[in-house]
Amino acid sequence: MRAAVYSSYGPPEVVRILEVEKPALGQNDILIRVHATTLCPADWRYRKADPSLSRLFSGLFRPTKIRILGMEFAGTVEAAGQSVTRFRTGDQVFGAMGFQKMGAHAEYLSVSENSLVAVKPTNMTFEEAAGVLYGGLSALHFLRKAETRLGQRVLIYGASGSVGIFAVQLAKHFGAHVTGVCSTKNLDLVKSLGADEVIDYTKDDFSKSGRIYDIVLDSVGKSGYSRSLRSLKRGGCYVRVGGSGRLSSIVGSILAGTWISLTGAARFIGGVTQGGREAQAFLKDLIEAGKIRTVIDRCYSLDQIVEAHRYVEAGHKIGNVIILV
Numbered sequence: 001m002r003a004a005v006y007s008s009y010g011p012p013e014v015v016r017i018l019e020v021e022k023p024a025l026g027q028n029d030i031l032i033r034v035h036a037t038t039l040c041p042a043d044w045r046y047r048k049a050d051p052s053l054s055r056l057f058s059g060l061f062r063p064t065k066i067r068i069l070g071m072e073f074a075g076t077v078e079a080a081g082q083s084v085t086r087f088r089t090g091d092q093v094f095g096a097m098g099f100q101k102m103g104a105h106a107e108y109l110s111v112s113e114n115s116l117v118a119v120k121p122t123n124m125t126f127e128e129a130a131g132v133l134y135g136g137l138s139a140l141h142f143l144r145k146a147e148t149r150l151g152q153r154v155l156i157y158g159a160s161g162s163v164g165i166f167a168v169q170l171a172k173h174f175g176a177h178v179t180g181v182c183s184t185k186n187l188d189l190v191k192s193l194g195a196d197e198v199i200d201y202t203k204d205d206f207s208k209s210g211r212i213y214d215i216v217l218d219s220v221g222k223s224g225y226s227r228s229l230r231s232l233k234r235g236g237c238y239v240r241v242g243g244s245g246r247l248s249s250i251v252g253s254i255l256a257g258t259w260i261s262l263t264g265a266a267r268f269i270g271g272v273t274q275g276g277r278e279a280q281a282f283l284k285d286l287i288e289a290g291k292i293r294t295v296i297d298r299c300y301s302l303d304q305i306v307e308a309h310r311y312v313e314a315g316h317k318i319g320n321v322i323i324l325v
Contacts, residue, residue: 003107022108030081070102071097094121116277135294137275152214161317213236
């Protein structure tokens with residue numbers, strides 16, 4: 001099968017399309033022919049070894065444990081192991097791989113039937129379904145931890161990113177009054193997702209508007225602690241999803257979050273996204289009910305993977321970048 005493989009850390013050009021062996025099929029596994037996958041920030045960070053902590057998962061000096069990137073996927077079940085009961089050949093599915101496995105930037109993928117995989121939403125294309133879980137599970141996990149509910153005022157910083165687009169829609173679903181922060185060109189998009197108000201960060205500083213929020217969710221790690229706290233009611237929730245991933249940033253975030261919580265200024269929420277099959281089913285139900293959707297920025301073929309890496313690493317993508325396999 002063809003796959004996007006990287007054998008050294010570095011710029012986008014280290015990724016090459018090669019012929020590799022089709023993954024083995026265990027008795028509890030399904031073999032998926034991948035139709036679409038995404039290229040998200042985790043992919044270029046692993047490829048670049050930025051942060052260096054990613055080497056613990058991929059390989060200390062060069063990629064040895066993970067050589068094919070790609071976290072999200074949508075495709076068709078090509079074969080099923082003899083013990084599989086949840087799926088059958090021909091099923092159209094969508095799912096996500098963990099940070100320690102990946103492998104979706106390939107023509108075929110083998111996953112356990114008990115992993116994060118399900119029959120895809122009936123009202124979505126493969127391209128749309130591929131872009132659900134990375135952003136959707138992150139937004140759902142953190143909004144639930146913040147106990148988002150009816151009548152709250154929620155600010156989403158980075159509202160047009162892969163996490164932000166779902167955070168806006170889910171916060172509205174939970175009954176909140178949502179303000180989205182994004183750039184000028186994305187204001188209409190964020191409004192169309194259900195935001196009650198939008199702020200153009202290139203023109204206005206959200207922290208100087210005088211508005212106070214119950215929750216500030218920073219989906220890109222750029223809102224700033226002092227600005228966010230200035231806009232939060234005392235005891236409100238400051239949720240920080242994004243960040244550089246560097247050790248200094250992680251330690252700094254932990255220390256700042258601990259201080260914020262100890263002083264009672266706000267409840268700091270961060271850490272790693274957790275979401276299993278229940279969360280996936282929750283998102284699928286909302287999608288099929290027409291209450292949430294994905295947003296696709298650009299589509300690239302597998303042969304254009306280097307160009308896709310270059311674009312996503314630049315940091316200006318809207319929603320999802322799709323790789324058509």
